[in-house]
Structure formats: C-alpha cells, structure tokens
Amino acid sequence: MRWSNLFIPTLRDAPADAEAASHALLVKGGFIRQLHAGHYSMLPLGWKVHQKVAAIVREEMNAIGGQEFLLPTMHPAGVWKQSGRWDTMGEIMFRLTDRRENDLALGITHEEIFATVATELSSYKELPQIWYQIQTKFRDEARPKSGLLRVREFHMKDSYSFDLDWDGLDEQFEAHRVAYERIFERLGLPAFAVEASSGAMGGNTSTEFMVPCPAGEDDVIRCPNCDYAANIEKATSQLDPVEDNMPPPEPERFPTPGIRTIAALEKAGAPADRQIKTMVMVADDEVVLALVRGDHQLNTQKFIDATSTIVLRPATAEETQANLGALPGSLGAVGVSDLRIIADEALRGRTHMTTGANDDDWHYRGVDIERDIAVTEWADLREVSAGEPCVKCGTALEMIRCVEAGHIFKLGTMYAEKFGVTVSDAEGKQRPVVMGSYGIGIGRNMATIAETYHDEHGLKWPVSVAPYEAVVTILKLDEPTTAAAEELYRGLQARGVDVLLDDRDARAGVKFADAELIGIPYRLTVGPRSLADGEVELTVRANGDGKRIAVDVAVDTVADAVTAER
C-alpha cells in the first residue's frame, strides 16, 4: 500500500487522558479512536493488527481440531434463564427489550448458546468436539479503562470442548493449554499459566495466562524457585505455626476503652497473630461473618468462591450494629449463633485468642476458636503477601502485577445438564457431555503487546502482528529515487512481504518519526545520497540498528528477516 492513499491519522500529541502506554500510543499512532467509554473504533491500522492477532489464534485453534462458528451476539432471555445465569450475572450483562417487550441480552460469553447447538450431538462417536468463534462480546464493566485493556465491547475467541468423560476433558484442556502457549509465543507475549478462581463461570478448575505489565489489573503470586504460580484470588502459602500455650478454661472479658484497631489492640498486649479479625459481610442479602487472623487480610474473591456468593458487600454500620450490637472495632463471633460464620483455615485449632466482645470498648481474651465460636465453615480466606514461603518449596514468594491475557475453564456437566446435552455411550446409555470453555480477548492481547513492545518513539510491533512488516521510505520524490523505491516495493510484494511505500510529499524527519511511531519492524530508506553508492539504508525498529546494504540484496535481506520472524 502507498502511504499517500491511506488513512493513518498520527498525532503529534497523545490525548491528555490516555495514561496507559498502549492507550496513548494506539491513539497517537492512528490505530484506534474512542467513541465513548469502553468502546473504540478500529481504524485501518488497528484493524490490521487486530486481524493478525486473530489469525494467529485461529490457526492455533484449527491446529487442535477446532471448528469455527459464528453465533448471535443478541440472545433471548430464555437461554440465560435456562442456565440460571439470567439472575446470577448481575449488572455485567447488557439487557434490553424488543418491540414485543421480550427480554434480550447481549452476550458476555456463549456457553448457553453453544450448549443449545450441542443438543444435536447424539452419540459418543461424535466426540470429542472443539467449537470456537471469534466474535463480539459485550460486558457492562463498572469501570472501563486503559484504552483497549478493559472495554465494554470487544472481540473474543471463545472455544468450547465437548467430551464423553472427565478424562476427555482433561485432554482438551491440556490441548488448549498448549495451544495458548503457542499463541502467546507467536504474539511475543511472555505469558505464564497460573491457578485461578473460576468466578461466575462455574466449574472447578481454571487456569489464567498472565503477562507481567504495570498497567494490568491482576496480582499474581509466583515462586521464583519452583513452578508455583496463582492469582492472588487463589494463591496460598505456608505459614509458620503459632504456638498457643496455656489455654484458659474460658474466655475472659476485659475493658478496652477507645481501642478500635488491630494495631491499637496490639499495643494493649495482644499480638496481631493472636487476634481474630471479624468482618461483617452481606452475601446475597444474608449477613455473614468472615473471620481471619488479626495480621491477615480477607480476599473477597476467596470469600465469594467459598460461599458461592453472587453479590458481596461489606455490611453498613447500621447492619453491623443491628446484628452484633456493636460497631467495628469491638466485633467478635463469640456466642454468635444465628449467623453463618466462615473462618479462615489459619485460625483452625487456635486458642488463647483475643477478639471483640460485641460491646463497644470490650474484648475477650483466652478465646479457643473451636470451643468458643460456632464456626459454620472453614475456608481459605486470607490474602497471601509477597515474601511468604511457597506452599510447594518454601521459597519467598513474589507478587507481580499482570494483564489477564487468557483464561481456560473445566466446566464439567453443569451446562449439559441444564440444556440436555446428552449422548449415547457405548452401552447405549444417555450421558451428559463434559464441557470446557476457553477464552482469549483479541483487542486486549493487542494492547498487551503494545504495552510490552514500545519505547519513547512509539510502538515496536513483533513481525507476527505488525500492521505492515516493512516500509520503504522515499526521501526525495524525484524520478530516479522514486523508481528505485518502487522497484524495492514491488520486489518485497513479490516475496509476499506486507510492505508499505511511504510516498508522501513530506520531510524525512516526518516520515522517520511516523514509521517509528506506528512501529513497522523493518524500514528501507531510499535516498539519492546512498543510492549514488548503489545502497539503501536498513533500519530495524526492534533495536534501532541501522546499516547500509546494497540495493540489489535489499529485497532478499528484508524478506528473509521477515519470513524468519513471522
């Protein structure tokens, strides 16, 4: 393509409200424009990158036997009611009504729709199946942010596997894990797999693929020594045991005037690891107590997973007062019998603990949690901190901020049962199929690549996803220079290189700056000065290297480099 004919609206100044590097550079480079919060127009350059990312995903899905579909984005409420998720999805789902007042939803994911199609599976001989699509998803995110990293409308590759049994699912899951690793490698992303919370998807196992990035929104706990890695919503660690000596026969009430915090109580003689922190939560309109050790933090996702909660919020001061008779600072679970009490595993077996007495300015000490508190359920609720010992090898864990680039789930038979997706097995018995689902956001991966590959001059796309693989820059629009550049351009096209010819009537500095901003991996600069020596200049965007090469080897040099890096 000739640059003079293209719409590549580069800007001298990035919009002031773009903070993430990918956001600023994608706008500045003329790849995207915002329509409104969380909705972006893909301009020609952006769409080319998007399509190249999608093509890599498609190739790898096809390689593991995936079959491409395209399902509707707008769904009748009925299918969502059938799975039960019409009620459990909450505000994340855009809902609307048609002229006949039928309830409709915009798809946030497609388990329900693929399950509906899958009812036509009838025999185990048809299994396994891997079905996928690359299609628009809508999610009414509370806070879209950082350009393409978190939006409300985006393209996702979502795939679904159907197997006769769990062993089959394990194979599909593994096939996807390997496919995803290949995808991220081809995208140039240093992604790694971590244990994850399955959240609203259901199922019992899920793995996220994380890319370290300060603009990300997830914290990952990773062991620098062994292979342990988990989202902080799932991560655990070893804890040093705390010795509880001299358990007293019963809790002792003592006055703590003005003491409202763990730290203040510590000064009054109760070490934080000998305190029980009591938090009052409202889980789907039910008041529930969450107990963690004084020096630990509650991870709300762990609490949600442990209690199968849909909507969780802290109780208001009024609700707390009404249920426990005291305000935060003096709360405890001793003697509470009418509320669910979820306690963190780190508290199991502890005695000689201090906790609030549900009477402002009073606490109990000498509490034996199993004797004195009616714990309903024990669960892993506490949030791991960096530096704690790895559960597998004891090495100090590190915490890394990441972007979630992909997420794969073992779903089981829940959707098959809700939708009646059954097949006959070899004995002629009807069995529900075992499903998995697997997602990669295309635009988010594009933005994550931009986050990973850029410098002060602009983007530095890997060849695999670059909007153009090479650019031939004409420095002087006279006949001999133009003719030489055109010949290189045609030569590269003949070698199958996705090449751009910068034939604009602009100064050299403008052309160089634009080529660097939009991140073309290879630039051939054709000017009368070097041409007089029978040479052109080859500049590599990735490392800034520039060198002169003979005109007659230029096409092969660039084409070979591009081909090697695809």
Place this chain on the structure above:
RNA sequence: CGGGAUGUGGCGCAGUUUGGCUAGCGCACCUGCUUUGGGAGCAGGGGGUCGGGAGUUCAAAUCUCCCCAUCCCGACCA
C-alpha cells in the same frame, strides 16, 4: 457506587479567580514562494453550538442551578 479531576476547532493548551474589544496560541489542514537525510521557513487563508439546558445581567467561555460526558483512584469485574 464512593472519592478526585476535566470538558474551549482534529490534537495539545491559554483565557474563567475579578463578567466587557471580532474567543486566542502551538500542532495539524488549504494556497503561494523558498527549503529538502530526523517532526522546515516566510506570507496568506479556512475551520469553534466555549459539553447541554435553564437562569442572573445592558452584557456570560467567565456567575448561579440542574443535567450529561470523559479520565484517574477505590469498590466491582472471567
């Protein structure tokens, strides 16, 4: 949803405190001349419901009220 900030040509901004000239500057755009290997110079030119509505006033980008939008932090979130 809570907190903070911002809305003035395509982009970046000034002007608002203290109401008052035809709403200004840089970039970008158009024309001409010169220039031409790292975002050119000179001259001329086009483009703006000052986020929207209502109000106060002789007079509103500027003051008042209401609303909307966007960004950041948090909550939340596959």
